[in-house]
Amino acid sequence: MRPFSWRFFRLWQRDRDVFFRLWRSEGAGAIIEPILILLAFGMGMGAFVGNIGDQRYIEFLAPGIIAAYAMFAASFECTYGSYFRMEHHYTFDAILATPLNVEDITAGEIFWGATRAFMTGCIILAIAAAFQLVPSFWALLIPLVAALSGLMFASIALFFTSIVPSIYTFNFFFTLFITPMFLLSGVFFPLDRFPEIVQTLSWIAPLTPVAYLTRGLFQGEFQPNMLLALGIMVAWAVVFFSITLVTMRRRLTK
């Protein structure tokens, strides 16, 4: 494994510039969907669900939606987004002839994916606050959790991108990995109805600690496992970031 350098920032800047040039077509859709989910499930279905513990369902749901959509933002950016730049536009090929190396490109893509997750976290949190759903000031830390989870999911996504044979393979990534987590990692309902063993296993899914930590901060209630959740996220991020530095080099230098 070779290290990356500060030059990753040049690629990050490139991705940022492109995003803000095109955000009307790309970014707007990404914001509307979580709002719709929050309204439909939180208010519509919440009326039937009633309260969870002593909070309204929409208050339970909101932090889960932040965690889930931060995951989506990072994952889409570093699968389809990175793949197009790599294989269809040869953008990375062109950049490799400049002082940036493969590791700078890899780190730049991952940090940009994390930035997308951070921005998504901020925006949904702001919307939730506007609906007066946020009970605690600790929620101000949520964007940082979103950024860390973005780092983790961007690393995992780019790892997958570095080994896929074609763009269609991403279907597997989303149907077998991302969607099950969206549904089963404690975004929509608490996991404590499941048997003990399933609860423990669900912590293998990287979204579970993110949803747990985000919800804890959202409500300002500190639970013993929050540090554990943080540790798991850091571990996933470090492992996949490192592996991806190696697999991207293998993919890009032929």
Place this chain on the structure above:
Amino acid sequence: MGESPEPFDYVTMAIIRTINLTKKFRDLVAVDDVSLEIEEGECFGLLGPNGAGKTSIIRMITAVSPPTRGEIWVDGRELKKYPREVKAILGVIPQIDNLDEDLTVIQNLLTFARYFAIPKEVAYQRSVEILHSMALKEKRDSRIDELSGGMKRRLIIGRGLVNAPKIIILDEPSIGLDPQARHMVWQTLRELRNQGITQLLCTQNMQEAARLCNRVAIINRGRIIDIDTPQALVSRYMSTQVWEIDVTSDERDSIIRELESRQLEFEEFAGIIHVFPKDDSQVEGLPGAARAATLEDVFFKLTGRSLVE
């Protein structure tokens, strides 16, 4: 051969040196033991048919592709140890179109300049100059997919100059350019060489090689066949004149018999017989006409006339 480059004084050190450079793709040896020395300030041509290994050599020299074996030294540094430092002084014009489709024309240049950590004002000034010299001023804010093929090519060439490189590496620069644009690019390259900028130029265009290159290497199937100035290659492999006979089918056999009886060297290609006489008396009385031998004749002679698969 038209206007040829001024004679070049070979006393400087090699600015690009490859030592036993080899590249394998599985069983295929794309580049086979290539040792080159390119002098500072010269324009060096790599000539070879499709699949000869030109692009593979260039991709290794620009640190995009790691060699299977061998060493590369650029400007006194080993590429493997100092890829960033070396790439900082290279201007690379690749064969494929890899412009950044998400950015406009000028943003392509500015963003590229940023990869080289060039200060903003300098980058902007240089980009404007480049758009001017590549006749793309009107397209400054266009999207890439609004450009014609030749405009894209010009922008790629311009992008390769944005870091004011010490060495320019060009892979088929004039492919897809109309004659006006081609001459404009040649003029630019000539000016750059007059400023002392070294050039490594891959091409299949013999006219381009003869006009621009101080020396050329002819490569085939990954191997160097010969290296010299275009004039020296022509005089080494060719008699001064080539006798061309445009044959029709009924006279072909008798002409060939005549050539064989005179023990002349000749090749038949696309309905034309090219005869390489030692002196004029050998072709006396034959149909056809004399023309000066060119680099293209050398190219055919050394790499064969049939297409390589």
